[in-house]
Amino acid sequence: MPITIRPISTKADRKAFIDFPFGLYRDDPNWVPPLKGEALGLITPEKNGWYSHAKAQLFLAEEGGRIVGRISAHIDTLALTMPAAQGFGPGTGFWGLMEAERPDVFQALIAAAEGWLRDEGMTRVLGPVSQSIWEESGLLIEGFDHPPTIMMGHARPDYRGWIEAAGYGPVKQLLTYDLDITQEFPRIVKRIIKSGEANPRIRVREVNKKKFEEEAAIILAILNDAWESNWGFVPLTPPEVKDVGVKLKPIVFNDLIRIAELDGRPVAFMITLPDLNEAIKPLNGSLLPFGWAKLLLWLRAPRVRTVRVPLMGVVKELQNSRMASQLAFMMIEYIRKASVENYGATRGEIGWILDDNQGMRSIAETIESRVNKVYQVYGRDLTG
Template sequence: MRRKCSLAMIDCAGYFRFMSDTLRITPVTSKRDRKAFVDLPFRLYRDDRNWVPPLKGEALGLITPEKNGWYSHADVQLFLARRGDRVVGRISAHIDTLALTMPAAQGFGPGVGQWGLMDAEDEAVFTALLAAAEDWLRAKGMTRALGPISQSIWEEPGLLVEGYDHPPTIMMGHAKPDYRGWIERAGYSPVKQLITYDLDITQEFPKLVKRIIKSGEANPSIVIREVDKRKFEQEAAIILDILNDAWSDNWGFVPLTPPEIKDVGVKLKPIVFNDLIRIAELDGKPVAFMITLPDLNEAIKPLNGSLLPFGWAKLLLWLRKPKVRTMRVPLMGVRKELQSSRLASQLAFMMIEAIRKASVEHYGASRGEIGWVLDDNQGMNSIATAIESKVNKVYQVYERAL
C-alpha cells in the first residue's frame, strides 16, 4: 500500500516523480553552473563521431567575462535547463553593444539581440530555453532576435544545416540535425547562410587560374609575402587594418576591439606559421591578406576535452611541426578600393596558390576548407568556384521579431 501525504492527501511517490520531471530554467550564476554549461555537450554528443570535443578550459574561457575580451562590449546571460538535478539544456542570450551601432541593412543595428550556445535534449527543453532567452532580450529593450550566434560573430555563427557527415574544422560549429526543425517551428526564418568550401589541394588549379597567377607573378608591382611571426603585433595590425576596410560593408560585420584582438592573438599564435599567412602588397602598400590555419581539431579530437594526463604533451609535440590532412582559410580580404577590379581576384589566386603549395609540401595536407563565406559574397563565391572547390557545409542564421 502506498504511503499518502497527510496534508493534501496526494500520492507521495507520484508527486515526487512529477517534481523530478518538472523542467526548470535558471540563469547561470556560479562557477559550478558554468562548468555544467560546458559539460552538457559532452553527454549530448558522446555518440556523434563527427563532433569535436572542445578543450574544456577554452570553452570555460569563452563564457567567463574576465577571460573573453568580447565581454568588454557585450551584455550576456547564460541559462541552464534542468529536470530534477539533471542538466538537460543550455542557451546564451546576449547583446553586442557594438552590433547595435551598425547599420540595420548589414544585419544588426538598434534593437537586435542574439542567442546562441544552444543545446537541448528535446524540443520541449529547447522551446523553454528559447523563451527564457527571448524574455531576457525583451526586458533589455530588444525588438528582434538573431540566432544562433555563439557568441561573437567572429566565433561560431549559424546553425549547421548541411554537412553533418564530417567533422568541423577549427573554429567552426557542429549541431544535431533536429535543431533546424526546432528553430523553425519556434517561428524563426532564415536570414543569412554562411558557406564553407572543400577542395583537393594536391591538385593544381585550372589552366585559366594558372595563367592569371603567372601574369601576376610577372608584375613587378605585386609582391606576395609571408608574415614574420617575430613581428607578430605589427603584422597583426596590418591584417586588421585591411580586414576592417575589406569587411566593413559585409552582413554581420562588427569591428574587433583591442581586448578581442589581444585574446585572439594569444589563442592563435601557437598555430600561426609564416608560410601559411600571406600579405599582398601593391607598389609597396599592403592591400590584401589570407590567413590559413592547420586544423587543430584533428589534434584535439582524441583528447576528449582534457589536456590531462598526457594530452598537453601530445598537443605540444603536434604544435611544433603539425602534420594535418586539412588546412582552413578562415579569413581573406582585399581593400575595398580594389574589390570591383580584376586585380582583386588575381591577388586572391596568387595567395591561395602560394599557401596551397606550402600546405602540401611542408605540412602534408591534402584538403583545404575555405570559409565561412556569405551566400551573397559574389566575389569570394566566384573565386571558390574558379578553383573547383565544392560546398561542404552550410550554416544558417535565423531571425524573429520579439
C-alpha cells in the same frame, strides 16, 4: 517532471554549462570536443575581451535535478550601433551556445532567452551566434557527415526543425568550400597567377611571426577596410585582438599566412590555419594527464589532413576588380603548395563565405572547390 530554466552565474554552473554537450554528443563521431579550459574562458567575462562591449546571460535547463539543455542570451553593444542594412543594428539581440535533449526543452530555453532580451529592450533576435560573430555563427544545416574544422560549429540535425517550429525564419547562410589541394588549379587560374608574378608592382610575401603584433596590425587594417560593409560586420576591439593573438599565435605559421602588396602598400591578406581540431578531438576536452604533451608535440611540427582559410580580404578600392582576383589566386596558390609540401595536407576548407558574396564565391568555384557545409542564421521579431 517539470522543466526548470534558471539563469546561472557561479563557477560550478559555468562548468556544468560547458560539460553538458559532452554527454549529448557522446555517440556522434563528427562532434569535436572543445578544450574545456578554452570553452570556459569564452563564457567567463574576466577572460574574454568580447565582454568589454557585450553582456550575456547563460541559462541551464534542468529536469529532476538533471541538466537537459543550455542557452546563452546576449547583447553586443557594437552590433547595436551598426547599420540595420548590414544585418544587426538597434534593438538586435542574440542567442547561441544552444544545446537540448528534446524539442520541449529547446522551446523552454528559447522562451527564457527571448524573455531576457525583451527585458533588456531588444526588439529582434538572431541566432545561433555563439557568442561573438567572430566565433561560431549559424546553425549547421548541411554537411553533417564530416567533422567541422577549427572555429566552426557542429549541431544535431533535428535542431533545424525545432528552431523553425519556434517561429524563426532564415536570415543569412554562411558557406564553407572544400578543395582537394593536391591537384593543380585550372589553366586559366595558372595564367592569371603567372601574369601577376610578372607584374613588378605586385609582391606576395609570408608574414613574419617574430613581428607578430606588427603583422597583425597590418592584417587588421585591411580586414576592417575590406569587411566594414559586409553583413554582420562588427569591428574587433583591442581586448579581442589581444585574445585572438593569444589563441591563434601557437598555430600561426609564416608560410600559411600571406600579405599581398601593390606598389609596396599592403592591400590584401589570406590567413590559413592547420586544422587544430584534428589534434584536439582525441583529447576529449582535457589536456590532462598527457594531452598537453601530445598537443605541444603536434604544435611544433603539425601534420594535418586539412587546412582552413578563415579570413581573407582585399581593400575596398580594389574589390570587384581583376587585380583583386589575381591577388587572391596568387595567395591561394602559394599557400596551397606550402600546405601540401610542409604540412602534409590534402584538403583545404575556405570559409565561411556569405551566400551573397558573389566575388568570393566565384573565386572558390573557379578553383573547383565545392560547398561542403552550410550554416544558417535565423531571426525573429520580438515585439509580437
